[in-house]
Amino acid sequence: MKPNCTDVQWQGRAKCAVCEVRNFVLFSGLSPHDLDTILQPVDNLHVPQHAVMYEQGNEAPSVYTVRSGLIKLKIELPNGGQRIVRLLRPGDVAGLETLVGDRYHHTAIALHEADVCRIPREVVLHLDRTSPAVHQALLQRWQRSIDQADHFITALSTGPAESRMARLLLTLGCANAGVEFVLPGREDMGALLGITTETASRIMAEFRRRGLVHVEKGTYVDCNHAGLTRLASA
Amino acid sequence: MKPNCTDVQWQGRAKCAVCEVRNFVLFSGLSPHDLDTILQPVDNLHVPQHAVMYEQGNEAPSVYTVRSGLIKLKIELPNGGQRIVRLLRPGDVAGLETLVGDRYHHTAIALHEADVCRIPREVVLHLDRTSPAVHQALLQRWQRSIDQADHFITALSTGPAESRMARLLLTLGCANAGVEFVLPGREDMGALLGITTETASRIMAEFRRRGLVHVEKGTYVDCNHAGLTRLASA
DNA sequence: CGTTATGTTGACCTCCTTCAAAGGCTGTGG
DNA sequence: CCACAGCCTTTGAAGGAGGTCAACATAACG
Numbered sequence: 463m464k465p466n467c468t469d470v471q472w473q474g475r476a477k478c479a480v481c482e483v484r485n486f487v488l489f490s491g492l493s494p495h496d497l498d499t500i501l502q503p504v505d506n507l508h509v510p511q512h513a514v515m516y517e518q519g520n521e522a523p524s525v526y527t528v529r530s531g532l533i534k535l536k537i538e539l540p541n542g543g544q545r546i547v548r549l550l551r552p553g554d555v556a557g558l559e560t561l562v563g564d565r566y567h568h569t570a571i572a573l574h575e576a577d578v579c580r581i582p583r584e585v586v587l588h589l590d591r592t593s594p595a596v597h598q599a600l601l602q603r604w605q606r607s608i609d610q611a612d613h614f615i616t617a618l619s620t621g622p623a624e625s626r627m628a629r630l631l632l633t634l635g636c637a638n639a640g641v642e643f644v645l646p647g648r649e650d651m652g653a654l655l656g657i658t659t660e661t662a663s664r665i666m667a668e669f670r671r672r673g674l675v676h677v678e679k680g681t682y683v684d685c686n687h688a689g690l691t692r693l694a695s696a
Numbered sequence: 697m698k699p700n701c702t703d704v705q706w707q708g709r710a711k712c713a714v715c716e717v718r719n720f721v722l723f724s725g726l727s728p729h730d731l732d733t734i735l736q737p738v739d740n741l742h743v744p745q746h747a748v749m750y751e752q753g754n755e756a757p758s759v760y761t762v763r764s765g766l767i768k769l770k771i772e773l774p775n776g777g778q779r780i781v782r783l784l785r786p787g788d789v790a791g792l793e794t795l796v797g798d799r800y801h802h803t804a805i806a807l808h809e810a811d812v813c814r815i816p817r818e819v820v821l822h823l824d825r826t827s828p829a830v831h832q833a834l835l836q837r838w839q840r841s842i843d844q845a846d847h848f849i850t851a852l853s854t855g856p857a858e859s860r861m862a863r864l865l866l867t868l869g870c871a872n873a874g875v876e877f878v879l880p881g882r883e884d885m886g887a888l889l890g891i892t893t894e895t896a897s898r899i900m901a902e903f904r905r906r907g908l909v910h911v912e913k914g915t916y917v918d919c920n921h922a923g924l925t926r927l928a929s930a
Numbered sequence: 931c932g933t934t935a936t937g938t939t940g941a942c943c944t945c946c947t948t949c950a951a952a953g954g955c956t957g958t959g960g
Numbered sequence: 961c962c963a964c965a966g967c968c969t970t971t972g973a974a975g976g977a978g979g980t981c982a983a984c985a986t987a988a989c990g
Contacts, residue, residue, distance in 0.1 A: 537846060537849075537850050539850060539854065539855075540928075540929040541855075541929055541930065543854075545849060545850050545854050547846050547849045547850065558839070559839055559842075561835055561839075562832070562835050562836045562839045563839070567842075567843065567846065568846075591828070594825070598796070601795055601796050601838070602796045604835070604838045604839075604842070605792070605793055605795075605796045605797070605838075607842050608793075608801075608838070608841050608842055608845060609801065611842060611845035611846060611848075611849065612771060612781050612801065612802075612845060614845075614849050615771075615779060615781045615845065615848050615849055615853060616771050616773060616779050616781065619849060619853035619854075619890060620773065620777075620779050620853075620890050621773075621775070621890075622977070622978090623977080623978070624977095647936070647937085648936075648937060648938095649936080649937095656853060656854050656855075657978075657979090658978075658979060658980080659936090659937085660937095660938085660939090660978090660979075660980080660981095661977090661978060661979075663936095663937060663938060663939085664938080664939080664978090666937090666938095667937090667938065667939085694774075695774040695775055696775065856944095856945070856946095856979095857945080857946070858945095881968070881969090882968075882969065882970090883968080891946075891947090892946075892947060892948080893968090893969085894946090894947075894948085894969095894970085894971090895945090895946060895947075897968095897969060897970060897971085898946095898970080898971080900969095900970095901969090901970065901971085
């Protein structure tokens with residue numbers, strides 16, 4: 463039996479007042495006092511790579527905000543497969559469906575080691591009612607989810623596999639400079655683009671041969687932004 | 697020059713108090729008095745088939761609720777093509793992005809003759825702030841958009857074209873009984889599924905040969921629900 | 931140092947696109 | 961009323977893109 467290193471780990475009560483991405487996330491409109499009193503029940507969690515935050519169909523007691531890392535939201539397909547429908551980065555919110563329903567609609571898994579805050583639905587509902595700023599921020603997150611879903615349809619599910627892969631790399635933050643960014647495994651790429659693992663592998667290999675991407679030492683990726691952009695719009 | 701029968705036509709001020717789908721749409725929580733006073737600026741519009749309600753990138757002054765008919769939301773692709781990212785039926789809302797931004801994110805076109813109510817963004821924003829019921833209804837519509845987008849990714853953009861087409865027909869309300877429902881043109885089917893018009897045509901022809909659907913006199917469609925369901929989960 | 935997941939590559943075949951042409955439906959004008 | 965144009969749909973043939981199955985390599989991990 464493996465050491466249980468894929469379990470979500472509790473890091474303690476969140477210290478929202480000093481949170482470095484607070485202005486970025488949901489509670490930018492709250493006063494320091496509100497932060498201390500209202501946000502008591504917020505937990506600060508560390509999510510190791512491949513750990514499951516919550517599962518599709520389960521009771522949904524909490525909303526999560528991403529502080530660092532990368533989270534994938536996937537949906538199980540009737541035929542046993544799976545499809546990733548969203549990628550969440552710092553500042554994004556997961557589990558908003560809890561505000562209008564009682565079940566999670568996706569399974570949330572960390573693609574890359576992440577830190578998240580777990581907020582009970584009641585806290586969010588209360589803030590939504592009492593703080594116009596939080597309310598507005600919520601609407602914005604909701605809209606952001608929609609925009610991202612649209613992007614998955616138009617950019618990652620449309621056209622030949624090669625173009626989609628180029629768009630995925632650009633979406634992941636692929637820049638000319640050797641900026642480190644998370645490169646998902648081939649299987650996840652397949653689930654993101656609606657293609658098979660083998661095809662994902664072939665395309666990545668081809669990109670490497672053509673000098674469109676250089677992968678060094680794991681996740682350190684260097685890529686040809688211009689070349690990928692050309693492919694993306696084909 | 698054709699008679700301009702594809703322009704959106706003004707039908708007069710909306711009479712929300714007697715609207716037959718009111719309980720279905722946004723304002724189910726309002727008192728009759730509120731309906732009369734607050735909803736003054738709401739217009740009742742008739743949208744002929746193929747008419748454009750609004751266009752992607754344009755200034756977004758209004759939200760629309762669908763009272764009857766079928767609306768498609770499409771996005772222009774960089775390479776000149778287009779992709780339909782959502783289908784709106786009675787009770788659905790279009791243009792919610794106006795509440796957090798100032799541009800429409802899609803082009804909205806009637807797939808089938810429709811009746812809609814046009815509501816100025818300020819009215820919706822005001823009601824969102826003052827009526828908890830409307831506020832909750834708004835959140836639900838937002839979530840519904842997300843669920844539909846997810847459905848487009850998992851059901852209409854995943855797997856072989858034949859399965860996707862089966863899922864599309866089921867999504868459109870294809871039932872065993874000879875229920876009348878709107879059958880989009882082949883080109884729209886292609887834009888819905890991310891396949892070419894020819895492939896859409898071929899698959900529909902094949903479905904007809906196999907007795908999975910019967911099309912009589914235009915839009916009157918009879919289909920084999922069980923058979924389509926089998927294909928859909930393949 | 932074997933064992934197991936993950937990535938790569940090849941061969942083959944199916945599915946889908948592309949390009950092209952023909953058929954059918956509708957509206958318009960003679 | 962018919963002829964014709966225009967649009968949508970259907971169908972064909974050919975080529976390419978991607979799926980499938982299988983073998984192998986590489987890397988992670990006990």
